[in-house]
Amino acid sequence: MNSKSTCAIIVTYNRIELLKECIDKLLNQTTKINHILIFNNNSTDGTREWLAKMSESDQLIIINSPKNLGGAGGFSEAVRQGYIRTNDNYFWLMDDDTMPNKEVLSSLQTYADNLHNHFGFLCSKVLWKDDSVVNVPILKANKWYSKLNDQILEVERATFVSVFFKRTSVAKVGIPAADMVIWGDDTEYTTRLSNESPSYLVLDSVVYHKTPIKISDVTIVNDDKNRMNRYFYGIRNNLAVSRMYSSRVKTVKIFLKDIKTIIQVLIASKDNKFFRIKTILKGMFVGLFFTPKIKKV
CATH class of the missing domain: 3.90.550.10 (Spore Coat Polysaccharide Biosynthesis Protein SpsA; Chain A)
Incomplete structure (x- = not known):
């Protein structure tokens, strides 16, 4: 071969x-x-x-x-x-x-x-x-x-x-x-x-x-409501990966960054502010406990 x-x-x-x-x-x-x-x-x-x-x-x-x-x-x-x-x-x-x-x-x-x-x-x-x-x-x-x-x-x-x-x-x-x-x-x-x-x-x-849209231009602050479930998984997974592979300090920084995003939603989002904030909070909470299952071939 x-x-x-x-x-x-x-x-x-x-x-x-x-x-x-x-x-x-x-x-x-x-x-x-x-x-x-x-x-x-x-x-x-x-x-x-x-x-x-x-x-x-x-x-x-x-x-x-x-x-x-x-x-x-x-x-x-x-x-x-x-x-x-x-x-x-x-x-x-x-x-x-x-x-x-x-x-x-x-x-x-x-x-x-x-x-x-x-x-x-x-x-x-x-x-x-x-x-x-x-x-x-x-x-x-x-x-x-x-x-x-x-x-x-x-x-x-x-x-x-x-x-x-x-x-x-x-x-x-x-x-x-x-x-x-x-x-x-x-x-x-x-x-x-x-x-x-x-x-x-x-x-x-x-x-x-x-x-179709440049990825860096779209966040939970301005994205469509129908895509909020993706942000839940993204926030959850980001915290989980940090817990698995990074220091506690870095995980705390990610947690604080998510809180900052909530403030950005309050200030800048044009609609569905409560729903966006609920998505962030849910992702943060679940991310503190979720650990993905690693499977071998």
């Missing part, structure tokens, strides 16, 4: 046009991907029918979930299936709105070699449509610049927009935590990986995150 064999994993839900574009980007990488695993999270927009026309091949693995497992559940099961269905040495994980440049896989594999495979995960530089930086990973305090001359920065955690990790790491640390539901499963999992070995942002590995 090729020592650089890679399985790209996409989790998709009701974004068929973005999925088509993402797959096209993967098929046109300068380095051929051994497997592309598509986990369809019970889409209702024709994704299943379109995937049926593509059919499975030696390269393409299609999994249609009978129910929507949520973002975290989808990534958890997709990584598990990638581990079971392939013998590939690396997994390259992404959402369906991730659009990688042609050289991304080649770059990630090159840096894996340069690091002699001693890394927890590698992630790409993520840009929005206006070329501004989004999905910025958390830099490793006091160490982020240790390999700056090699065009990589040491990081603690990242988002599942373009994350590259080893099969052996999955065997050691397990799969993403499905019960985190959404928003924070990527933080927890990449923290797990970086606790195993140093992890890095590869600066010349560039992907575009094709979201």
Whole structure:
């Protein structure tokens, strides 16, 4: 087996046009991907029918979930299936709105070699449509610049927009935590990986995150009421991850930051202030006790 064999994993839900574009980007990488695993999270927009026309091949693995497992559940099961269905040495994980440049896989594999495979995960530089930086990973305090001359920065955690990790790491640390539901499963999992070995942002590995709105411009203060459940999980999961992996001081700082957000809602939100505040408080309370279940393959 090729020592650089890679399985790209996409989790998709009701974004068929973005999925088509993402797959096209993967098929046109300068380095051929051994497997592309598509986990369809019970889409209702024709994704299943379109995937049926593509059919499975030696390269393409299609999994249609009978129910929507949520973002975290989808990534958890997709990584598990990638581990079971392939013998590939690396997994390259992404959402369906991730659009990688042609050289991304080649770059990630090159840096894996340069690091002699001693890394927890590698992630790409993520840009929005206006070329501004989004999905910025958390830099490793006091160490982020240790390999700056090699065009990589040491990081603690990242988002599942373009994350590259080893099969052996999955065997050691397990799969993403499905019960985190959404928003924070990527933080927890990449923290797990970086606790195993140093992890890095590869600066010349560039992907575009094709979201309709720039993520950094939207918060619980101004987002739509219908998305409040996501913020509950985000607040809960953020506190849980901090309790699991960080100091008490940092956890207290996160708690105080959430209180500051309540004040911002009172001052700046144009509607549903009580509902937004209730969401924050509920997330804070549950986050003090919630611990996600870590499962091995």
